[in-house]
Amino acid sequence: MLEVGGPPVQRPIEFDRAGSWLYHSSFPSARESARCAFDGMREGVTSVEGPRFRPARVIPALMTVGLVLVFVACSGDPYPQSTLHPTSDGGTAIDRLFSQIFWWAVVVFVVVESALLYTVIRFRARPERGDPKHVHGNTLMEISWTLAPAAILVFIAVPTILTIFETDGSAPANAIQVEVIGHQWWWEFRYPQLDLVTANELHIPQGHPVQLIMSSADVIHSFWVPKLHGKRDVMPGRTTRLAFTADSVGTFLGQCAEFCGASHANMRMRVMVQAPSEFDAWVQAQRQSTPVDTADRRVVAGRQLFGRTCIACHAIDGIGGAIGPDLSHVGSRTTIAAGILPNDSAGLTRWIGNPGAEKPGNLMPQFPLEPDDLAALVAYLRSRR
């Protein structure tokens, strides 16, 4: 359930530093090292002292510990929402551009900060040197340090503009279209070509272009799944677009990136990138109505309760309100309440029992339900697979 980021990243393991410290390629790139350094900061992954100070006997034990830590860190993806680990064409293009700019910035940083430090140390006051000469300027130098940054900026601007046009949101004609509609505080996903609607968990096929056509039902939101693409605002009265082709199977985290009110932090989502055959199977399942298990008394009772209360805002199989997410197949989702709770009995009970506590300010009222009724409702919703 909580597996995020697809198959564990395959990282040849050499020794047991914290987390995924260990890229075994003959020479890890500096940027990868930087990423690894992040790993060390991750909570729950304690940095283990390098082995060179340890007696040889300890090494096997440490390796075991290290492997466990690596497993902890990498069984899921340590950074499921990272902008630095792209898994799509657009995401990769952006990351490539960022890398170039980043390295220019590192060069400038090192040069200028060194110049500053050198000056500060070299010219600290020493009375024996006497009063400094009053230099008022030097035209040649000033022209050169005007032109040098301008020249560097050209090297940043050209790939920038190329990438702008590469990632402008247009997709090929065969792209799967998804209408993304932002709500306070959940995501509605409609597939007009496939005639299905879901919420908060976007399913897309691997290797197939996707076109998101986005708008908002209320205030401005922003669709952001960092591993797949940069963010794009989702606005009322306007249509915005994103296009990308996901290149890896897996579950990728995202969340609203534009402040949209009280529960902005609770407006999360997941994108499930599936192998094309699995995606097709998911589409088929979503398009069929789930039969009600009439043998289960709780499910039947829950269904009746749903029809008296929840249906005002939530639709199942095309019947019901459109204020909240469509719940036709809510049981097939991994999370509930826009990704903030696991979609199991406990999570659903918590959510329906007191929506305002989980997602402050949201529109769903707290119904005074008897425990039995709540359990019946949960059972019914879980049966909607």
Added chain:
Amino acid sequence: MATTATPHAPDVAAPTGFWSWITTTDHKRIGILYGATALVFFIVGGFEALLIRLQLGSAENTLIGAEAFNQLFTMHGTTMVFLAIMPLSAAFFNYIIPLQIGARDVAFPRLNAFSYWLFVLGGLFMNVSFVAGPLFGAHAISVAPDGGWFGYANLTSTQYSPGPNIDFWVLGLQILGIASLAAGFNFITTIINMRAPGMKLMRMPAFTWMAFVTQFIIVTAFPVITVALVFLTFDRTFGTTFYSVAAGGDVLLWQHLFWLFGHPEVYILILPAMGIVSDVLPVFSRKPLFGYAVVVYSGLLIGVMGWGVWAHHMFQVGLGPIADSVFSATTMLIAVPTGVKIFNWIATMWGGQLRFTSAMLFAIGFIGMFIIGGLSGVMHASPPADLQQTDTYFVVAHFHYVLVGGGIMGLFAGIYYWFPKMFGRLLSEPLGKLHFVLMFIGVNLAHFPMHFSGLLGMPRRVYTYSADLGVTGFNRVSTIGTMIIALAVAVFVINVLRSLRRGEIASKNPWGSPKLEWAISSPPPVYNFSVIPTVRSRLPLWVTDGVSEIPDVPPVPVHVPGGSMWPILTASGVIVIAVAALAKSPLIAIGGALAVAVCIFAWAFEPFEV
């Protein structure tokens, strides 16, 4: 602040007592008032930051709820921008500009007092919202603004923000805008008209120059936000539909207007600090500013170019590839004059005799950290990269490096540098250095990890985040850094309070500075200059015969304008109108408007000779 008693007393002796401060029109006193008030708001805003960081110190923390958190970050941003950094700069504009150009006061002393009172009352008005809930029948005690300092439409509409929270923000900003506009015109007039003989524009100290540029940005940028806020007020109060999508309005209209103001506002915040650094570095290097003209022109250029970059705050809305490319290019270009300044500052120190006083340390710290903020700024000048960075902690890191590492550090440099001029006593150097070291560590510890938490996917303005994101460690370090900043500020406050009473007595020119303000006593007499000096050099005190003789005792009696109660009364009338808008009461509004009209009338006919 005591004035020196001289045998030739001015026409109006410097009065003392509480009432004399309320009615003062002396630019020096108003400067001190601005500074003291700004520091109080700085501490309030810092306390808000501390609460924000405590909440974010661990994942899924429940210390502060969503609503309170949103109020805190909204008020933290609003307070730091409008109530701390801007008025702290204004404190220096007030106190220092007339002294640097050889004037006895600003052009409009009463308008100056009006600006101050409007600022302090506007700031109080906004902060009262923290306890005003019961007045509005709200379930919470606090109805503080909660739409972010940027207040994006249509979240700020009555539909999505029905409470008084946004009204406090809109009205408060309008009030502060009036204060800033009045001050801006005042300083422009002062700098153009009141320079002493020989104080040509290209002889003005770099600080006054940057302040001059800042005033032009203020008087051109604030009308834009004023218009945007009027639209919003009308939408909220009279049901107009400027930002209402259902009625054909456009939510992006607000963003364009806000950032058309908002980006120049960034330069309003940073240019004064750049000016301070340009004044401080030469003094403690014993060398003139390297490339004075280029530093001035690049400041002007930044001020002008600042108008052409606003849409880089809007890359994520999808303005289209052409607009994105253009605004990307203009944004990158603005890095050039900024870089030039940095190189000129380093060149100023090159070959000098560097004395590491607290002021100098803060100025050097400014350069070191501003470089980091500038470089991350170039990163999100690139729209595709910005799509991953904007609205994340990466951007939070960027502008805190610019505004805290840059702006605040620069202003602290100014405080250590000019404190002896303002109060006649030096701040403690050991405490100053401790302040610097703590501040330097704290700022970097708090903000550098934010680069990582942002790149790893943590959005801004979230009151909680999932432990799954893997950013908890970075957040914890940031929180510790913020606590160290708080400690640094505590050291600073102790230093100020202690030095006001027991600091080492300052001579006229304790630092050996070349500028005009150091030619007179510390603190200066109420009339500033016993005779208006004639200036013959950009560095009047470093060259022989750079300025005419300024006797300690005025050869002829000096007339000094007295106080006036109309500025504070007029400002109070404006607040009454704001309260009326909040209470939706036309009657109170009419009363307030009448009061303002009467006060302005009385003000205009008050016998007040300058």
